Amino acid sequence: MDLLASLSGLLNTNTLALLASLLVIIVIRYLVVRPRNLPPGPCGIPIFGYLLSLFRTGYPWDIIFKKREKYGDIWSMYLGSQLVVVLHNWKLVKEALVDQGDHTSYRAIMHGLNVATDGGRGIVHSNGRQWKEHRRFLLKSLRGFGVGTKSIEERIMEEVDYLTTQMAKQQGKPFSISNYLHLVSTNIILHVVFGKRFDLDNKELNVLLRALHGMFHDLEGFVNPLIYVPWLRHLPFIRTKYTEMVNHMTTVVNWSKKQIAEHRSTYDPKCMRDVVDDYIREQKEQFKLLGEESTFTESQFAKTLTDLIVAGIETFSTTFDWFAFYMAMCPDVQSKVRAEIDEVIGTSRLPTYEDRLKMPYTEATCMELQRIGNIAMSLFLRTVTKDIELEGYNIPAGSALIVNLYTMQIDEGYWKNPDELNPDRFIDGSGKVIVKPDSFMPFSLGRRNCIGESLGKMELFLFLTSILQKFELTFPKGAPLPTTEHICRGITMAPKPYEICATQR
Numbered sequence: 400m401d402l403l404a405s406l407s408g409l410l411n412t413n414t415l416a417l418l419a420s421l422l423v424i425i426v427i428r429y430l431v432v433r434p435r436n437l438p439p440g441p442c443g444i445p446i447f448g449y450l451l452s453l454f455r456t457g458y459p460w461d462i463i464f465k466k467r468e469k470y471g472d473i474w475s476m477y478l479g480s481q482l483v484v485v486l487h488n489w490k491l492v493k494e495a496l497v498d499q500g501d502h503t504s505y506r507a508i509m510h511g512l513n514v515a516t517d518g519g520r521g522i523v524h525s526n527g528r529q530w531k532e533h534r535r536f537l538l539k540s541l542r543g544f545g546v547g548t549k550s551i552e553e554r555i556m557e558e559v560d561y562l563t564t565q566m567a568k569q570q571g572k573p574f575s576i577s578n579y580l581h582l583v584s585t586n587i588i589l590h591v592v593f594g595k596r597f598d599l600d601n602k603e604l605n606v607l608l609r610a611l612h613g614m615f616h617d618l619e620g621f622v623n624p625l626i627y628v629p630w631l632r633h634l635p636f637i638r639t640k641y642t643e644m645v646n647h648m649t650t651v652v653n654w655s656k657k658q659i660a661e662h663r664s665t666y667d668p669k670c671m672r673d674v675v676d677d678y679i680r681e682q683k684e685q686f687k688l689l690g691e692e693s694t695f696t697e698s699q700f701a702k703t704l705t706d707l708i709v710a711g712i713e714t715f716s717t718t719f720d721w722f723a724f725y726m727a728m729c730p731d732v733q734s735k736v737r738a739e740i741d742e743v744i745g746t747s748r749l750p751t752y753e754d755r756l757k758m759p760y761t762e763a764t765c766m767e768l769q770r771i772g773n774i775a776m777s778l779f780l781r782t783v784t785k786d787i788e789l790e791g792y793n794i795p796a797g798s799a800l801i802v803n804l805y806t807m808q809i810d811e812g813y814w815k816n817p818d819e820l821n822p823d824r825f826i827d828g829s830g831k832v833i834v835k836p837d838s839f840m841p842f843s844l845g846r847r848n849c850i851g852e853s854l855g856k857m858e859l860f861l862f863l864t865s866i867l868q869k870f871e872l873t874f875p876k877g878a879p880l881p882t883t884e885h886i887c888r889g890i891t892m893a894p895k896p897y898e899i900c901a902t903q904r
């Protein structure tokens with residue numbers, strides 16, 4: 400009563416009546432206007448939905464995963480005014496993303512992150528004709544460039560050479576492979592996309608690395624509250640972090656713009672050097688055909704290149720961080736892979752990607768390492784564009800979809816002893832054929848799966864075979880074994896920092 404009295408002293412009766420009516424409308428809308436037959440889920444509170452509970456304690460993903468125990472493989476919640484449906488099992492995910500993919504492939508518009516995504520430009524956050532045309536272009540461009548330029552495999556092997564040289568310099572002493580991985584991963588993408596690689600002390604590279612580091616650490620995936628309640632960015636403590644993230648993103652976009660300008664000044668249509676040249680060529684053709692209707696605009700150009708940098712660097716470096724980690728953790732598997740390397744490749748030449756066709760155990764090991772490394776929590780957020788039904792529940796148009804990729808790779812329902820590194824689970828009775836269980840989907844599935852899958856797989860195979868051909872990986876003698884616990888590193892789930900010894904064979 401005291402509080403009301405002092406409040407009414409501050410506000411006049413009309414204002415109070417207006418505020419009270421507004422609150423009643425919000426509560427009624429929240430309770431009554433909810434769509435019927437939604438998947439079950441926590442209630443939350445008006446305006447914020449379940450958003451505050453998600454961020455009240457601990458790490459939001461833990462809470463999202465735990466809710467599965469209570470509500471099952473499909474459940475829903477409101478985050479702000481946004482209805483979000485969470486999917487946890489493979490059958491549901493396949494039904495949603497593949498069978499009903501026409502209505503679930505739309506990338507959610509992240510209003511709160513509009514500046515960072517340049518209003519839905521690029522490839523990761525774009526939709527419609529712009530996305531389709533750029534996806535088609537990039538898939539073709541990433542397959543390689545014409546005669547006379549270095550193949551993607553050659554570019555990867557240059558980075559393999561850099562890494563193995565650095566590893567040899569450690570002379571078997573403990574070191575952290577993680578920093579080197581970030582550099583080689585960056586250089587592969589820069590080499591493929593922009594046609595150049597950089598040394599670690601290069602100033603231009605360091606501007607990019609600093610911005611990427613800041614950006615990855617500011618983004619908290621799709622449980623970022625800003626996505627659902629955009630006005631939160633005006634709150635002072637969130638505004639600072641938001642501004643920092645936008646600044647980092649702008650630095651990366653400007654970095655791409657500078658590379659585009661350099662390419663334009665040396666562009667030769669007879670010699671395609673990289674993805675940037677290929678885009679300039681495509682841009683000219685599209686403008687000739689469609690004029691202003693072309694989707695290959697300047698702002699789309701810079702943002703597309705930025706997306707390749709953002710999507711391609713952290714994913715590979717974190718995955719290979721797990722590869723090195725588990726090879727040291729499981730010496731038996733490491734020995735078996737090395738035995739296959741010795742038999743098929745030997746020691747007098749470097750591995751090639753074609754070797755994988757004769758190396759089922761190594762290929763199975765790459766798959767198993769991706770499964771157990773399990774770097775992606777969830778797919779990028781989707782918006783359902785037409786009312787659909789899943790498992791008998793209504794999913795109204797406009798709902799956002801969170802696909803829990805993480806649990807699927809370690810669910811006991813799909814994998815026997817999921818915590819065990821066992822490449823044999825990917826090999827059939829004949830010992831030769833790779834069997835790919837449906838729930839194995841590190842690159843996702845459906846119309847929006849990873850466009851870098853072929854590049855990623857090539858990187859993983861060539862790095863693993865080249866390193867094990869030359870080195871034995873162990874954890875430092877006498878030190879306690881590192882934990883297999885995953886920690887969130889920006890957009891991926893990484894091992895906790897660890898040291899490794901690489902002893903030359």
Ligand code: HEM
Pocket residue numbers: 522523524534541706707710711712714715718774775778779780841842843844846847848849850851852854855856
């Ligand atoms: C081991 C390495 C990699 C892993 C595990 C990985 C994983 C993924 C996953 C899970 C998605 C989400 C797909 C979805 O929302 O359905 C994705 C999307 C994407 N990835 Fe990768 N990725 C890897 C490497 C790369 C590389 C090297 C590139 C760049 C060349 C790349 C570019 C992209 C792009 C552009 C998308 C968005 C596709 C779209 O929206 O149409 N990825 N990736």
